[in-house]
Amino acid sequence: MILVENLVFQYPKTDAPTLKGLDFNIAKGEVFGFLGPSGAGKSTALKVLYKVYGKYDGAVLIDGKNLAEWDNSYFEKIGVGFELPNHYLKLTGKENLDLFATFYKNGQHRDVNALFELVDLKDAINKPVENYSKGMKMRLNFIRAIQHNPDILFLDEPTTGLDPVNAHKIKELILKLKGEGKTIFITTHSMETADDICDRVSFIVDGKLQATDSPKNLKKEYGREAVNVELNNGHVQEFPLGNLGENDAFLDFIRQDGVKRIHTQEATLEEVFIRVTGKSLKS
Amino acid sequence: MYKVAKLALTDFKIIFRDSSLKSFLFLPVILFVLIIWVVPNLVEKYDFLLPYLPLFLVVAVIENTQMFCFISSMVLIDEKETDVAKIYGVVPLSNVQFIVSRFLLPYFFTVGLNIVLFLVQPFYALDIGTVLIISFLAALVVPAYVLGINAIVENRLQGMVYIKAFNMLVLVPVAAFFVPDNIKHLFGIFPTHWIFQSVVAATQGLSIAWFSTIGFLFFTALIWGVSKLFIRVHFV
Numbered sequence: 001m002i003l004v005e006n007l008v009f010q011y012p013k014t015d016a017p018t019l020k021g022l023d024f025n026i027a028k029g030e031v032f033g034f035l036g037p038s039g040a041g042k043s044t045a046l047k048v049l050y051k052v053y054g055k056y057d058g059a060v061l062i063d064g065k066n067l068a069e070w071d072n073s074y075f076e077k078i079g080v081g082f083e084l085p086n087h088y089l090k091l092t093g094k095e096n097l098d099l100f101a102t103f104y105k106n107g108q109h110r111d112v113n114a115l116f117e118l119v120d121l122k123d124a125i126n127k128p129v130e131n132y133s134k135g136m137k138m139r140l141n142f143i144r145a146i147q148h149n150p151d152i153l154f155l156d157e158p159t160t161g162l163d164p165v166n167a168h169k170i171k172e173l174i175l176k177l178k179g180e181g182k183t184i185f186i187t188t189h190s191m192e193t194a195d196d197i198c199d200r201v202s203f204i205v206d207g208k209l210q211a212t213d214s215p216k217n218l219k220k221e222y223g224r225e226a227v228n229v230e231l232n233n234g235h236v237q238e239f240p241l242g243n244l245g246e247n248d249a250f251l252d253f254i255r256q257d258g259v260k261r262i263h264t265q266e267a268t269l270e271e272v273f274i275r276v277t278g279k280s281l282k283s
Numbered sequence: 284m285y286k287v288a289k290l291a292l293t294d295f296k297i298i299f300r301d302s303s304l305k306s307f308l309f310l311p312v313i314l315f316v317l318i319i320w321v322v323p324n325l326v327e328k329y330d331f332l333l334p335y336l337p338l339f340l341v342v343a344v345i346e347n348t349q350m351f352c353f354i355s356s357m358v359l360i361d362e363k364e365t366d367v368a369k370i371y372g373v374v375p376l377s378n379v380q381f382i383v384s385r386f387l388l389p390y391f392f393t394v395g396l397n398i399v400l401f402l403v404q405p406f407y408a409l410d411i412g413t414v415l416i417i418s419f420l421a422a423l424v425v426p427a428y429v430l431g432i433n434a435i436v437e438n439r440l441q442g443m444v445y446i447k448a449f450n451m452l453v454l455v456p457v458a459a460f461f462v463p464d465n466i467k468h469l470f471g472i473f474p475t476h477w478i479f480q481s482v483v484a485a486t487q488g489l490s491i492a493w494f495s496t497i498g499f500l501f502f503t504a505l506i507w508g509v510s511k512l513f514i515r516v517h518f519v
Contacts, residue, residue, distance in 0.1 A: 052372050052519055075375040086366035090300040091293070102289045103374040128300075144370075 001152065001183045002026040002049070007058040009048055018044045020207040021058070026185055031178050033198035034187040035269070037279060041207040042187035043083060046154050049185065050080050062152070076104055079150035083157045083187075085137030089130035093121060093140050096129060101147055109149030119143055119169065134161045142170055146177065153177065155186045159193045171197050191269040201269070205277045215269050222275050223267030229253060230261040238265065286376055290384035294358055304357055310350040311396050318343050318404050336406050338460060341482040343404075344417070345453055345475060347396045348424040351389035353446060355429040359385065360442040363433065363517060372518030382510055386426045393422035406486070413485045416495050421478045423502035424453060427509060434512035474501045 003025045010017035018041050026032040034042045047053050049060065051067065051074060060067040062074070087096045094112055101107045110118075116125045119139035124132060132140065138161045145153060158174065159167040174197050178184055188194050194201045195215045202212040211218065225241040229250070235257070239250040241264065267275070274280055298304045322339050326332045362368045371381055397418035401409055428449055436442045456476035459467040460483075470476040477498030481491040 047519075050373050052369075072375045072377060075373055078373065080370075080373040082366065082369060084366060086369060088293070088297060088362075088367055089365065090297050095293075095296070099289060099293050100370060100374060103286050103376045105375075 001028040001030075001063060002185065003059070003061040003064075004049075005059040007045070007048065007056060007060060009044060009053060009056040011044075018207050019048070019056075022204075022207075022209055024202055024209060024212060026183055028183050029178060029181045030199045031174065031184045031186065031197050033194045033201040034185075034204050035189070035191065035194045035201045035273060036187075036204035037189055040204045042189075042204055043156055044207075045204070046080075046156055046185070046187055050078055050154050051075075076106075076148070077150055078152045078154060079145035079148065081141050081145040081153065081155040081158055083160065085132075085134060085141055085161075087129040087132075087137060087140060090128060092126050092128055093132070094125045096140065097144055097147055100144055104148040106148055109147060112147075115143040115147055118173065120166070135163055135166055138162055139166060139170070142173070146173075151181075151183060153182055153184045155184065157188055157190075158186055159188070159190060167193070191273065195269045203273055203277055205279050211276045218272045218276075219267050219269060222272040224265040226265040228261075228263045228265055229259060231256060232258040232260050287380055287384040287387065290376075290381075291388045294355075294385065295388065297358060298354055304354050307350050307354050311347055314343050314346055315400065315403065318400065323405055337483045337486040338457065340404060340406065340486065341479045342454065342457065343400060344397055344421050344478065344482055345424065347400055348393050348421055348428075349450065349453075350396075351393050351425045352428040352449070355385065355389050355425065356432045356442060356446060357439070359429060359433045359517070360436060360439055364438050368517050369519070378510075378514050382426070382430070382513075386429070389425050389429075390422050393425050394418045397421050409485050413491060416491060417478065417481050417485060420481060420495050420498045420502070423499070423506065424475060424478070427474065427502055427505045428453070430506065430509040430513045434509055434516060471497070474498065474505055477501060 005023055007019050007022040008017050009019040022041075022045060024032070034040075034045060036042050044053070048056050049067070051070070054068070062070060062077075067074075087093075088099070091099070093116065097112055097115065101112075113122065113125065116122045119142060121136060121139055121143075124136060129137060129140065142155075142158065145155065153174075155174070158170055162170060171193065174184060174186070178197075178199075186193070186198065198215060200212060200214050201218070203210040213221070226238050227241060227244065228236065228238045230236045231254070233256065235253075237253055239247055239253075244250055270280075298308070318339070322336075326336065359368075395418075398414055401414040401418065432442060432445050432449060436445050452473065453475045456470040456473045456479045459470040459476060459479065462469075468476070468480075477494050480494040481498060484491045484494055
């Protein structure tokens with residue numbers, strides 16, 4: 001669906017490229033994530049993919065066709081969820097959605113009320129957006145991006161600014177869209193979001209991809225297959241996961257006293273990120 | 284066409300819901316009061332003002348354009364400042380459709396205002412062809428000005444500063460009336476000079492063909508140029 005080869009992009013009047021030879025592909029129906037700290041080049045890569053930046057080196061193919069060769073029909077095919085809320089504040093939520101729906105051949109794929117209901121905004125549908133909270137505006141961003149039923153979704157930090165309940169709801173909706181066969185490219189600095197919804201992630205730092213794989217494989221590769229056991233008497237010991245039930249040392253250890261805690265030593269995606277890139281996601 | 288009309292009408296909706304923009308819709312009323320009542324009374328009272336009647340008229344023509352120059356500039360600046368402009372970069376709307384939709388109503392509204400101005404002004408009897416040509420030419424100030432401002436500024440504060448500067452720039456060619464005839468066209472580097480000269484020629488019963496042709500060509504080239512700059516910065 002999306003194939004990117006050796007993508008290099010440099011902003012005018014800068015000394016070095018922001019994107020330094022990115023290679024990745026996204027299959028139809030896949031949720032693919034760029035995970036990286038602020039300034040890593042995540043949003044720049046997205047902007048190249050949704051044709052805001054036209055001058056780049058390398059190849060970008062969408063459905064086998066060079067991105068530069070796509071005309072305006074490309075925008076019928078994609079939906080973009082921006083990182084920050086961007087709406088006409090004097091218009092109501094419904095007026096905002098209706099306006100942008102008119103630009104698409106099919107208009108709104110779903111009933112506008114159903115769209116608002118999808119993200120718990122039905123009560124605010126006819127209120128001016130200037131009265132919305134940031135989280136409400138972000139949810140409006142999301143339904144604007146999907147209202148014309150695009151095949152490809154580009155979502156820049158889709159859960160930023162949302163409370164945990166609404167972040168969960170948006171993640172569920174993204175997975176539902178994936179189930180409908182949509183191809184979804186997200187950027188995020190939230191390892192939790194990436195871990196929850198991405199089939200594969202790429203770690204991006206300083207415009208370069210450092211690793212690409214499924215969160216599960218990355219955690220397995222960089223984590224330890226072990227359990228850490230803490231007893232009520234304060235003793236702590238680590239044991240390999242393999243054949244744990246037949247490990248005499250483990251069995252003797254837990255018979256000493258009651259078990260206070262027992263944890264697998266699987267790495268979090270953030271820990272993997274730090275180990276692979278040497279950088280923190282929060283930087 | 285539906286896309287263009289919808290966006291054009293949305294602009295009006297935004298204007299009417301923004302009290303700071305809505306108030307500017309009354310600017311032409313003030314101008315009309317000045318031209319219909321105040322200026323005739325002044326001229327009657329002070330004879331020395333009589334030779335300057337074409338100037339009053341030409342300034343009114345330009346000021347008629349300033350209502351939508353301000354309103355449309357602020358709508359687009361606001362759109363950029365709130366990042367709404369970015370959405371237009373990712374929807375199936377061409378740059379030409381975008382620009383046409385944003386200026387369709389302001390342009391024709393301004394044309395209409397100037398036609399009415401020429402019809403109600405009590406000083407000169409101008410033929411309708413001349414009135415139409417000058418009105419269509421003068422209204423081109425709106426897209427040139429608004430696109431120019433929005434190609435430069437990034438926020439409302441900068442916008443206010445540049446709007447002040449542009450308001451003065453459009454009136455600079457008034458000075459051409461106070462310099463010897465052989466150098467007056469040096470002010471031709473200002474596009475509004477050709478509107479000024481067309482109006483003055485019309486009030487003297489002279490042909491406006493050359494002045495208006497140069498004016499149309501100048502504005503066409505200017506709008507094309509500033510559109511390119513505008514497109515480069517507005518949607519990013």
